[in-house]
Amino acid sequence: MKITVIGGTGLIGSQLVSTLRAAGHEVVASSLSSGVDLLTGAGLDEALAGADTVVNVTNSPTFDEASPDFFRTTMGNLLAAGERAGVGHQVILSIVGVDQVPQLDYYRAKTLQEDLLKQGPTPYSIVRATQFFEFMDAVLSWTSDDHNVRLPSTRVQPMATADIVTALAAVTTGAPLNGTLDIAGPDVFALDELGRITLSARQDPRTVVTDEQAGMFAAVEGDVLIGGPDARLASTSYEDWLGGATR
Template sequence: MKITVIGGTGLIGSQLVSRLREAGHEVVASSLSTGVDLLTGAGLDEALDSADTVVNVTNSPTFDEASPEFFRTTSGHLLAAGERAGVRHQVILSIVGVDQVPQLDYYRAKTLQEDLLRQGPTPYSIVRATQFFEFMDAVMSWTSDDSTVRLPATHVQPMATADVVAALADVATGAPLNGTLDVAGPEVFRLDELGRFTLSARQDGRSVVTDEKAGMFAAVEGDVLIGGPDARLAPTHYKDWLDASR
């Protein structure tokens, strides 16, 4: 099978390209660095030539009010190029609960991307993942100083990017879902508790203060970021991942 990965040099894309190649597939890794620009459409026809499946794991350069237009433009270019190339399956990576947090610009933008794919001309699959283990440092950095990290008690069910990649690979090489697959980590945490656990494991002396107004996830209400009863649960536990990453 020939598969084009848009965003194929990034955190998720590079792992996905390696996994698919190891499984024997012909894979084209496309990104700005390879001459493919989703915002203008440049290079897309060449990247999608004779591809059976396209997996889009690109991300908006910002999380603000500019992100909806990024996904509107890039989705339009990719869907049109895929139709010209005769692509039979379009796959995107999205976020569990993305349509339940309209107060966040970025989540509204990802919801728009999903809607455009559903309305597009090609059979599709949407893989919604929970937050990545690898992003925990960034989440803490948003609201931290030299002595304190402020985090809300939002419930999260994080997962390793390697497990996200495994789910994407399975979906990309299978029949189109024409629907959504949720994937989530094996454990649910409160975000503030996850911060304390992370700092303790790294022997970081800062303290975590529970602050329901701190950071992007303060806008999340209820358990919408948790994988539902039909979610595919990933095998990697956060403690094991932390131990392996040290």
């Protein structure tokens, strides 16, 4: 199978390219550095030539009010190029609960991307993942100083990017879902608790202060970021991943 991965040099994309190639597929890794610009459409026709499936794991450069325009433009360009190339399956990576947090610009933008894909001309699959273990450093940095890290008690069910890639590769090489697959980590944490676990494992002396107004995830209410009853659960626990990451 010939597969084009848009965003093929990023955190998820680079792992996905390696996984698919190891399984024997012909994979084109496309990104700005390879001359493919989703915003302008430059290089898309060449990148998609002969592709059976295209996977889009690109991200908006900002999480603010500009992100909806990014996804509207890039999804439109990719769908049009895919139709010209005769692509039979379009896959995107999204976020569990994304359509239930409209107060966040970025989540609203990702919901728009999903809707455009559903309305497009090509059979599709949407893989919604929970938060990445690898993003915890960024979360800790948003509302921290030399002594404290302020985090809300928002419930999350994070997972390793390696497990995301495994699920994404299976969907990419299978028949189109024409629907959505939710994937999540094995354990649910309050975000402030997750912060304490992380700092302790890294022997970071800062204190986590529970603050329901702190950071982006303060806007999330209830359990919308938790994998539902139909979610596919990954096997890698945060403690096991963290142990490997800190060695």
